[in-house]
Amino acid sequence: MSSDLPHNLPIQNVLSLLGEFDYSEVPKSDRYIHLWRFDDRTVITIPNRARVHRAVLRSALIQGRILEKEFTERLKGAISVSGKESIIAHVDILGFKSLLDEAKESELRFDELLNHYHKALRSAFSRIKSVTEMRHKYDWKRISHVRVYTDNLLFVSELGWQTGGESEFGRTIDEIAMYQLELAIEGFFTRGGAVIERAYCDEVTVFSPALMDAAGIEKRALFPRIILEDSAREKLRRYLEWYNNPAFCHFNDMVVIDPDGTWFINYLYVLRWFSDDMMDWTEYCEEEIPAYGGPYHPEALCQLHQHRDHIKKRLAEFKDNPAIFRKYLWLACYHNWFCSTYFSEDGDVRIPDVGTELMFTGCLVAKSRINHNDR
Template sequence: MKETYDLHNPEMLNSAVCFIDILGFSSMIEQSCKNNSGNQLLNKLCTSINDNINLINPRTKYSGSIKIFTDNIVIGKPIFEDGESELGSIFLSFSAYQLSLILDGFFVRGGISIGDYYANEHVSFGPALLEAHNIENCIAKTPRIVLSKETKKLVKHHISYYSNPMHAPQVSNIFEDVDGEWFVNYLEAAFQDRDSAGYLHAQKIMEQHRDMVINKISQCKNDQKVLNKYEWVAQYHNHFCKLNFSQNRNLQIQGVNNSGRFKFIS
């Protein structure tokens, strides 16, 4: 079983593929250019991507391929053995990357799929890419990275390895939304450790995330379609805070309907 994409003999491999793009990026470009601040947006984007790219960049040539085109990012990892390592790597790396971009003001959405895929320096190809892009475009809708049906099936198989499913790492890496879709729990990346210092660090991150979401809600309050997307983030934020910072109500975003739409996967 091959572990890497062959540059000299292109061949699709069974892979875990994640496709993401920045929410509302076309509008950002149009608005910034109208305001003569296009170069400021460009510099902000370049700085954010350059500062955070190591979070998802494959460590070795054997660990996958990454492609970036402006606001679109694709990472593919050939599945070796049962795929738990490759999927776990995508969940962890994209959680950290998604959170870092958001703290810079760039909210993203995307899809994760399992299937045939090939990539080299110039090419990104395969049905797994098409499915991941379709999930991002048609299913994600809000700033979330959604898992395909086949990916969910594989994750359920990995969870079955554990005598107590709630001890499986996937349970903290993924949430289930009210529509039944599973998405990457990117706020988990706020925790470097689960000790007292880790909680203090995570609390500071959550304060930044809270303020960024509140700012976005304020900016789009007259556009209900866009507002719904950031209200979703606010609900997710409050749900995560309720689970992890129940004693600190100041972290909650006020005026949000916390309807219990999220739950642990099983």
């Protein structure tokens, strides 16, 4: 049975919290503490020890007819908390300010933008929820706290102590990529960065020194990509030392390196991963995909086409604005590289007439050639 109750809690904390539920201590024996509530004469008995074990505390709550959820909510404000080494990503949406400026001109435009954006976020949250629920079946820890305020997205995920936090790091990268993809296929392209920093996060508080440089993180990304800052890149490098064969390294596809030396999240890889899973599933079930005989799942191709069309639209929209155009030109190059690398048997997914090609490199393949001072 999962629980938010701590394994052991100081007896003074327990007595103080039970007092908030109107329980008062009555003269105690050497071995037990007795508390009772005057209005209904309910009695709680717990061992007189320095710390209260979770099972004993749960029994006390049952005796006192106190909901565990209500007790744990009060507990959060009564005990000290501490920061943990975490991966933190701060992300914003490219060009969102101009969308908001347009939205202020009329209620209709405001609601149109709100509903479009809300739909994209709900879709992203739904996708992540389905993945985390599946992981809960295997008793895996919840991955990220996610906060959204207007066009800013914040991810905070505590790294575990087992395997140096590699599994939490990897699953958080996957989660961020899924958010980024869901927003992109709705036409919202994101930029930002991920760092490793001590942090604390719960339903009320997000606390970390890394957030003081949130604007700097976004600016350093430059293009519509989520980059790994120095601390995150160095952490990943340590994980990469454990692998010799790219086939066994999940990071080699999920984190790639720009020709300028920047490590960033390869969010489109979620589509290849989805396509392979769905094709394997239909083969396992001996089902056929109607009116389709290619090597990729049609839904993955549909989303890749949506991604392509949004970029083409932005390239045409900003052709006379060099500063913005170059951001979408980079995105077009990334899209085409991805299609050539992971969807090469479908000739319709690339963006034609881009005029520029960029070649990105898997982080494990490139690690021996990357100097530790490169960005």
